[in-house]
Amino acid sequence: MPSTGEQMAPRIAVDAMGGDFGPQVVVPGAVDAAREGIAVTLVGDEERINAELAKLNTGGLDISVVHATQVVEMDDKPADALRRKRDSSIQVACRLVKDGGADGVVSAGNSGATVACGMFVLGRIKGVLRPALAGIMPTEKTPVVLIDVGANVDSKPQHLFQFGLMADVLARYVLGVDNPSVGILSIGEEEGKGNATVRESFDLLRESNLRFIGNVEGRDIFTGDVDVVVCDGFVGNVALKLSEGLAKSMSSLLRKELTASWLSKLGALLSLRAFKRFKKLVDYAEYGGAPLLGLKGVVIVAHGKSNELAVANCIRMAATSVRNRTHEHLAEGLAAHKDITGRNGRSDKDAA
Template identity: 55%
Template sequence: MRIALDVMGSDLGASELVAGAVLAANESNSQITVIGDEKEIRSALGSTGDSGSISVVPATQIVTMADSPFDAVRKKKDSSVVVAFELLKKGEVDAVVSAGNSGAVMAAAIKFLGRLKKVSRPGIAGIFPTLKGPVVMMDVGANVDCRPKHLYQFGVMASAFSRVMFDVERPKIGLLSIGEEGGKGNTLVKGAREFFEKSTLNFIGNVEGRDTFQGDVDVIVCDGFVGNVCLKLSEGLAEAILSMLGEEIGKTLKARCGYMLARGAFRNFKKRVDYAEYGGAPLLGFNGTGVICHGRSNRVAIKNAIRVADELARNKVNDHIQNMLEMDHLE
């Protein structure tokens, strides 16, 4: 697959993202088009050049984290994110990966790709590590005020994603609520439950916040406000726990020695919960494939995000979404 990588506007700078492209090119068959400041890209590529599976497309403007997404996409016509989505629209690439302003990526997708037929609200799927496999949560930030039907469609889209990405035949879908009984939840969740019960999806009922990390479901559905809070709360809590643990360990020599011995275990643990392992959050519901990466993404995260984009495009996740929506035919 041909992947456009927008290397501008992230926290670690273009050279780290270019390094991610090089890693991906070495480990996979993806053809990667690196988009951004040409001088920076060429210097980061060094002697590798744009040989073989990496090519460079210059873009002179940058959408920063401070830019207003829709304005930026309208006005900065030669920004890397706009150039990337134009290539996708023209069919010159199969997917876009970006670690820049995620609102702008969303805005560019709306402008250049448009919604998939039958999808009311495209959204963003987040991947969480759990005690077992990964769980997909949707929506994690694109839609803050939702209707029941939107939640049902998030379930369809995340389910299709879980299938093509993690090879789960019939992903188990849970509706995030505040109690497992059907009567528990707010008006939105109660309404969404009716949709899920009528659907052909593998809906297993309500799940609670506590269940998120048990790994007993493959997909968790919620509105974008709740999902974004969950995503950031989890990130903040994981950091706080490790930081508190570090403080306690630092207090005595004995504990510090203990840590030295157990260092390998800590390293493996960090790998298990590291967002970089999953690479990015796919945009689902658009006429085209996009993956949003964390602003702090390192080269490994970028390599993995390229892999996610490649899988989604190769396995035609959008066709699955379309088919599932048509099969259910719920309005």
Template identity: 85%
Template sequence: MPKTEELVTPRIAVDVMGGDFGPQVAVPGAVDAAREGIAVSLVGDETAIKAELAKLDTDGLDITVVHTTQVVEMDDKPSDALRRKKDSSIQVACRLVKNGEADGVVSPGNSGATVACGMFVLGRIKGVLRPALAGILPTEKNPVILIDVGANVDSKPQHLAQFGLMADVLARDVLGYKDPSVGILSIGEEEGKGNATVREAFDLLRDSDLHFIGNVEGRDIYTGDVDVVVCDGFVGNVALKLSEGLAKSMSRILKEELRSSWLSKLGTLLSLRAFRRFKKVVDYAEYGGAPLLGLKGIVIVTHGKSNELAITNCIRMAATSVRNRMHEHLAEGLAAHKAKADSKAQPGKDAA
């Protein structure tokens, strides 16, 4: 992790009612994060939360419980989460950040509802056209950021260019990359490949101050040769789900092959350490969740089937983002980019 600019004790609001497992997984995961010195506010049904806390050693930990009466279900529409469920755990968690009672939000719940509550409760940073979800994926080398992975399913070229700018800040502040390389996902490496949106976004990214390396193909995502891959949310979500499905299928196939004969079983015993390392690399829980970039506050969206480790890692990511003032750096970077663009549009302004 990169060095923090100042010592901050962040408080992270956790939507413990979201996801497939609710408080039974979210509470232990949050307690593990609290043991590392992160203050947590557990948002949801007080009775259910306290029942889980009673099973754990929480002595001396900075944990508060914020009671809510409603839950956003995984099949609820985002509009319902905003209008009909104002006392839901995800909306209340976002309000805690808006009111200065927390510094960030983590939710394993309905991603559409989380995005909607983040946008309409917290609001966008000035200059942000559209917030974007940034997935952090394993590669042969260091993790890669894939942006957008589902917040926007129909993006314009200027949106894609801004996604690259926001992911550059995430790569620096959370992953610790000094000069992140940025590519745009296309159907070929050569300049001019892709649809009209990708081609125009290519030009915008090339003219920015980013370390832009041009087009990258789907096969390049996992090599580790690029740090940020920019794409439309529709494409990014398909790529993310395809990757998750492939990793699970390959793991199942590998297990079946290793059980197929006594010789394979012997080889398995001799290779257990390597298999554990492989499992850790492809496990989404190791990378926490997807930050929703562009809001006036830190929001991390994680998998609905998240386990305790994934929740803990999400809270760690949120805390690191707060300590490194990531959303402030986003605002500064976007303002600097706008100033540069305005200067180019009015070449005679500086000379006057």
């Protein structure tokens, strides 16, 4: 029997082989999440998983292990992972959800393969044109959802419109934002700025029941003044990786300067607590996961560099998503805007 997410604890299937560090980081992260009452199924090389579990105190926790003989490598092509590695940990984890053995999947493995397996194995919610990856990024205030961060390129206005609908549901029911504001990423604040796709999407979003605030610019993403930022997956992926790269470069420059003299070293030592808090704020591990929205099941794509905290956070996020019936709200939101999405004769069949 599938757990319904109502009375029973949500059960999350975790790709134990995924990520740059594999079972030795994923397993302890999953155990941390299990300590909070989440049921966890670890999928992958049984022997290696059990070896990691043996190092930890798992008494009384609802943890099961499902063996998978294959592993998707970071440089495997998504299509190859799908076809040639049917018994890979990520594909087995997705099938668990499909078959009712789990409510959601978390993987820190090859993200292209995770997206492909999620789409292929679980399938789309009725009405969804294209599933989208929602990046959750830290800001000066509350986190911002950037959608899409790489599941789609060359998106059409109807796709961008639905990304906004889906991220609104995510912000409400997973991040706990009351009446989230939604903007569309453009290159000027005024209406009419941007490229052809953005201008058309602007019109669709304005007609919806979302709290649409119009165009937002690159500089507005990190202020925390907007809850959801809609964009094509090409732009979103560039933005996500650029932010990551810039934060890393800034930190490394600062470290270099601070260790350049004994005086600055002493200063840095005295300010250590402040730096730690700062690092925490800019650290992706705090959020770490990008939900893939629009599928019949919860899929969270964790960062390849995820540490234990990030893995645990992703599992928590998946559980919250299940508990708060995000998928039902998503289907409702899509159904309520069917007239806007279906315009110009576009329908489900239009999806890639």
